Amino acid sequence: MIGRSEKSPANHMSATSLVDITVGDAHYAIDVRYVHQVINPLPLTALPQLNAAFVGVAAFRGSTLPVIDWRILFGVPASTNRNTKWVVVNSRGSLVGLVVDSVEGVFSATNEDIGPTPNFGHVDTQRRLLGVTSNNGNLVFLVDGLYLEDLAHAAVKSPVQLPGVSPDVSPAISPAVLPAVLPAVLPPVRNEP
Numbered sequence: 001m002i003g004r005s006e007k008s009p010a011n012h013m014s015a016t017s018l019v020d021i022t023v024g025d026a027h028y029a030i031d032v033r034y035v036h037q038v039i040n041p042l043p044l045t046a047l048p049q050l051n052a053a054f055v056g057v058a059a060f061r062g063s064t065l066p067v068i069d070w071r072i073l074f075g076v077p078a079s080t081n082r083n084t085k086w087v088v089v090n091s092r093g094s095l096v097g098l099v100v101d102s103v104e105g106v107f108s109a110t111n112e113d114i115g116p117t118p119n120f121g122h123v124d125t126q127r128r129l130l131g132v133t134s135n136n137g138n139l140v141f142l143v144d145g146l147y148l149e150d151l152a153h154a155a156v157k158s159p160v161q162l163p164g165v166s167p168d169v170s171p172a173i174s175p176a177v178l179p180a181v182l183p184a185v186l187p188p189v190r191n192e193p
Helices: 123-128 145-157 175-185
Strands: 015-023 026-031 035-039 054-060 063-069 085-091 094-100 102-110 129-135 138-143
Touching: 015 085, 015 094, 015 129, 015 138, 026 102, 026 129, 026 145, 054 094, 085 102, 085 145, 102 129, 138 145
Parallel strands: 026 138, 063 094
Antiparallel strands: 015 026, 015 102, 035 085, 054 063, 085 094, 129 138
16 A cells, blocks of 8 residues: 555555546546445535535445545535546545546556655645656546545544635534434435345
8 A cells, every 4th residue: 555654665566556536637546445435426415514525424325424525625616427426435444425526447556656746835735645646648646545544534523624624614513413413414224135
């Protein structure tokens, strides 16, 4: 797994499988080991006065899936079309849906294929990205797995304040009351075989 918290493997040629996603015109890659599933958007229940990037929750396989719109998170205008997908990531045992413009597929990269992240002048942007590589002629920015873990953890535990994102509204719902609020706003879940 390519990540900040790990030492470079002795075999520098070992490849990591990455999921190529688009947000606006930019390509990003998520280590396939974080990806639980790629799905078409589900009916979404918006919750009032949460962080703008936290767009709501959806019923997913008998549980409640928090959903974060990466377009809002990265400052890209959100527009839904037939290519829009949700990348369901698994982090620390929690599933979180990430809304992206498209999923281009899976590709492999070695440590030698990855260059340093350009200096964007914004510390949080630097923290989100591990480096840059290419796939099918496109520059692809590698998303840090630790950032995904932080984001997923925050979405489940405290959707009012997501890491690295300033809330556009003042929080009126305490994360502690979300378990009591969610059943009232979500439709009943049908357990299908």
